[in-house]
Amino acid sequence: MLDIRLIRDDIDAVATALLKRGFTLDVERVRGLEEERKTAQVETQTLQAERNQRSKAIGQAKAAGEDIQPLKDEIAGLGDKLKTISTRLDEIQGELDTLLMSVPNLLHESVPEGKSEDDNVEVRRVGTPLEFSFAAKDHVELGESLGQLDFERAAAIAGSRFTSLRGGLASLQRALTQFMLDTHIEKHGYTEVYVPYLVNRESLKGTGQLPKFEEDLFKIEGESDYYLIPTAEVPVTNLVRDQILESDSLPQRMVTHTPCFRSEAGSYGKDTRGLIRQHQFEKVEMVQIVKPEHSYETLEELTAHAEALLQALELPYRVMTLCAGDTGFAAAKTYDIEVWLPAQNSYREISSCSNFESFQARRLKARWRNPETSKPELVHTVNGSGLAVGRTLLAIMENHQNEDGSINIPAVLQPYMRGKQRLEKDVA
RNA sequence: GGAGAGGUGGCUGAGUGGUCGAAAGCGGCGGUCUUGAAAACCGUUGAAGGGCAACCUUCCGGGGGUUCGAAUCCCUCCCUCUCCGCCA
Structure with a gap:
C-alpha cells in the first residue's frame, strides 16, 4: 500500500509514476x-x-x-x-x-522502462553453458528413463501439474533443500524459521497477494478462511506484522523451506511439460526485515546469496532486472535469476529477489523504533527465493547429464547423498 | 470434544458505567551526582488520524449492540491459559 499522504500531497506525480508500470490511477x-x-x-x-x-x-x-x-x-x-x-x-x-x-507499489528509479519480459535488462551472466557432444535430453525424458520421475502416477493421485519422485531423484531434491538451507544459515547469516503452510486472509493482504490475486491461490473449504501458501514469503514476512521492533534487532535475516501451492490459473497451455510449472513445489525462501536506508544494499546481498548456490552447483545463469511492466504488484525493484536449461536452449527463472520498500510494511504495520526520533517507523522488506528447489533439480538433471542418461551429482551435494556421485537407473 | 479463567500502552500489570488514554513497576529518553560508569534521585515517555494552528477525534483482542456517556454492561467471533477426554 502506498502512503495516503503521498497521494494527497501530489496525486498527479503518483499517477505519472504508476503509469510507468502500466497502471492507471x-x-x-x-x-x-x-x-x-x-x-x-x-x-x-x-x-x-x-x-x-x-x-x-x-x-x-x-x-x-x-x-x-x-x-x-x-x-x-x-x-x-x-x-x-x-x-x-x-x-x-x-x-x-x-x-x-489495489494500487501497486511505486518503482525504484533504477527500474528500466518496458512493457513485458522482453524488455527486462540483463545485469550479468555467470558460467558458460556446456557444449554437449550428444543431443541433450530434457529432464522429463531423463527422469522417466531413470524410473525416478513419474507424472502419470501423480496425475492419477491428484491431477495435472503434480509430480512424484522416487529413489535418487527424490533424495536429490531433499539434498538440494538441505544444502541451500545450510549454506544460508552457515555462510550467509540467516536464521532458520518454521511457519504455517496455511494462512488467513489478513496475512495475504499484508504481503500483497490479496485482494487482487485471489485466483492464483488455493483456498481451503471449511469454516475458517485458510489459504495454502503460494510462497513462504507470506508466513515469514507476517512474523513481524503489528510489531514494533527494536533498532538493534534489525536486520532480521530469516530463511525457511516450505512447499508452495499455486493454482496457475491463467497459465493454461504454458509449460505443461515437466517440472517447470507445478501446483505444488518446494522452495527455500530468504526474507529480510531491514531499516529503510539499507534495503537496496540488502537486495544486492540477498541476490548474491541466491547466486552463490548456483555457482556452487555449477549451473550457468544470468541476472535480469525486471522492467517496469514486468515488476510484480508489491515490488519496487526485482532481480530475476535465470538458470540455463540446455534442452530448452534458454534461461528460465529460478529465483526472484525483490525490495518492497515500505509497501508490505505499511499493510502489515511492521515498524521499528528509530532511536534518532524515538518514533516507530515502517521497516523495509526484502525477499527472494534461494532457490526454487524443483526448478534447481531439473536444472541439475539437464546441465549435468551424461550421454548414457545418468546424471552427475554436484560435489557440494554428495555429502547429502550418502557419498553418491551420479544418478543411474536402479539395477535392482 | 467437555469444564473453567483470561486477552489493557514497548513489556509486566491495576482499573468493573462518568473529568480514564488509563494506576504502579520495568524498559526508553533527558538531567543531578561521578574522573568515567553503575547505583540513587528528579523529570519525561503510547499509537493512529484530521486541522495552517490553538486544538480536536479514534484506539483497552476483532465486529456489533445498550446508554447522554463504555476498558467497564449485553451479543458474537478470534486467540491464550488451566483441568478432563482423545490423538500424529
Missing part, C-alpha cells in the same frame, strides 16, 4: 473520495466532540446531585445525526481503502 475518483472523506470526517469529529463535552457535563451535574433530565433532552437527536454521518464516513473510508489496496 483513477485520479478523479480518488480526489472525489478524498474530498468527501474530509468533509465527513470533520463533521463526524465535530459531533463527537460535542457529544463528549455534553456527556461530561451530565456526569458532573449528576455528581453534584442536579437533575440531569433537561440536559439529556437538549441533546436528543445528536446521536442519530452522528450515526448517520459516521456511517457515511465509514463507507467512504472503505471505498478509499479498497481502491488503495
